Amino acid sequence: MTSLAFTAEELRYLSSLRQDFHAHPELGFEEERTSQRVAEELTKIGIPVTRGIGKTGVIGVIEGEAGPGRSIGLRADMDALPIHEESNLPFRSTVHGCFHGCGHDGHMTMLIAAARQLQARKAEICGRIVLIFQPAEEGRGGARAMIADGLFQRFPCDEIYALHNAPDRDLGKIAVGPGPVSASADFFDIDIAGNGGHAAFPHRTVDAGLAAIAIAQGLHTIVSRNVDPVDSAVLSVTAMTAGSTYNVIPDTARLSGTIRTMRPDVRKSMAERLVALADSIAAGYGAKATVDIRDVFSTLVNDPLHAAIVADVAAKLVGEDNLDRKPPIVMTSEDFADMLLQVPGAYFFLGQGQGAALHNPRYAFNDAVIPFGASMFVEVAMDRCGTPGSVGWN
Numbered sequence: 383m384t385s386l387a388f389t390a391e392e393l394r395y396l397s398s399l400r401q402d403f404h405a406h407p408e409l410g411f412e413e414e415r416t417s418q419r420v421a422e423e424l425t426k427i428g429i430p431v432t433r434g435i436g437k438t439g440v441i442g443v444i445e446g447e448a449g450p451g452r453s454i455g456l457r458a459d460m461d462a463l464p465i466h467e468e469s470n471l472p473f474r475s476t477v478h479g480c481f482h483g484c485g486h487d488g489h490m491t492m493l494i495a496a497a498r499q500l501q502a503r504k505a506e507i508c509g510r511i512v513l514i515f516q517p518a519e520e521g522r523g524g525a526r527a528m529i530a531d532g533l534f535q536r537f538p539c540d541e542i543y544a545l546h547n548a549p550d551r552d553l554g555k556i557a558v559g560p561g562p563v564s565a566s567a568d569f570f571d572i573d574i575a576g577n578g579g580h581a582a583f584p585h586r587t588v589d590a591g592l593a594a595i596a597i598a599q600g601l602h603t604i605v606s607r608n609v610d611p612v613d614s615a616v617l618s619v620t621a622m623t624a625g626s627t628y629n630v631i632p633d634t635a636r637l638s639g640t641i642r643t644m645r646p647d648v649r650k651s652m653a654e655r656l657v658a659l660a661d662s663i664a665a666g667y668g669a670k671a672t673v674d675i676r677d678v679f680s681t682l683v684n685d686p687l688h689a690a691i692v693a694d695v696a697a698k699l700v701g702e703d704n705l706d707r708k709p710p711i712v713m714t715s716e717d718f719a720d721m722l723l724q725v726p727g728a729y730f731f732l733g734q735g736q737g738a739a740l741h742n743p744r745y746a747f748n749d750a751v752i753p754f755g756a757s758m759f760v761e762v763a764m765d766r767c768g769t770p771g772s773v774g775w776n
């Protein structure tokens with residue numbers, strides 16, 4: 383064990399900070415109060431802050447005082463989800479229908495906790511540490527917005543790191559491996575135009591709803607019949623709307639859903655099959671389909687060197703027995719992937735003890751995990767920034 387050294391008073395402070403974030407959740411790009419609180423927490427310990435990168439994003443920079451070295455980026459996400467929290471916690475969400483159901487309140491707190499330790503140790507640090515508080519991770523493109531705003535031109539990083547809490551892993555267990563980690567995600571909408579009419583005269587209509595049902599069934603053959611069984615892929619139709627009453631055959635219908643893959647060629651061919659099936663099935667019913675497919679997330683790929691660095695730090699912190707160096711890929715998506723396309727680095731999972739899953743209305747972040755995540759950030763940053771004379775570029 384190396385770090386994990388937090389006083390009871392510091393842990394109480396961090397827990398109350400996390401619970402404050404939790405009580406006041408905000409959706410992606412709307413993190414006004416949240417980013418204000420993040421900026422205040424950094425400013426009050428002497429870390430200069432730049433706001434407004436990617437709309438509500440916040441950057442803090444810790445300048446090491448021990449000489450030149452690497453620039454290490456540490457990233458946390460800030461947004462909540464449009465889910466109504468089901469809990470009786472005293473600090474439960476005060477915003478109806480909005481909830482930190484992915485633990486980003488905890489991620490911010492762990493990065494602030496790390497910043498408090500790193501700022502206190504800056505006399506030992508070479509180079510600089512860039513604290514990246516990112517908006518809108520949950521499908522609204524916060525990472526891409528920060529990158530488009532010049533994140534890495536204005537705050538160059540040699541390496542970047544991020545974590546996610548994992549309710550399916552025991553408290554303090556860490557998982558990090560090289561290569562692909564999580565899937566790309568496309569969101570799609572298919573608008574079907576038919577010719578509505580009286581339900582008593584179906585022969586005079588083109589039923590857009592019936593065409594939508596056939597298309598939805600057809601799309602679910604893509605994974606089973608067009609994707610190589612050894613590749614990982616998901617296609618889910620998740621929303622279907624058509625019609626509004628009992629005696630009218632719908633004029634239009636809409637299908638929405640997601641495609642998730644681990645490889646660009648699979649992603650491309652699934653999109654092509656989706657368009658071909660939607661077009662041809664709609665045509666078979668006398669309807670017309672218009673397809674919109676949007677690239678929302680990239681595949682997250684850990685650089686092998688940086689994944690190994692995180693794993694070695696974790697081994698020192700929690701022991702090899704609590705470390706999974708070859709976790710299975712997951713078909714969820716994470717927009718830190720786009721930052722990793724700009725700067726090499728690694729993303730790791732941190733067990734927070736068994737409980738309700740991420741995005742479940744009963745999900746609860748476990749404050750006991752704060753020292754683990756904070757210590758991982760601290761130790762990775764200290765290891766990579768280097769102390770005087772220790773920086774070997776690799």
Ligand SMILES: [Zn+2]
Nearest residue numbers: 484520740741
């Ligand atoms: Zn999430």
Ligand SMILES: [Zn+2]
Nearest residue numbers: 484485486546
């Ligand atoms: Zn998340």
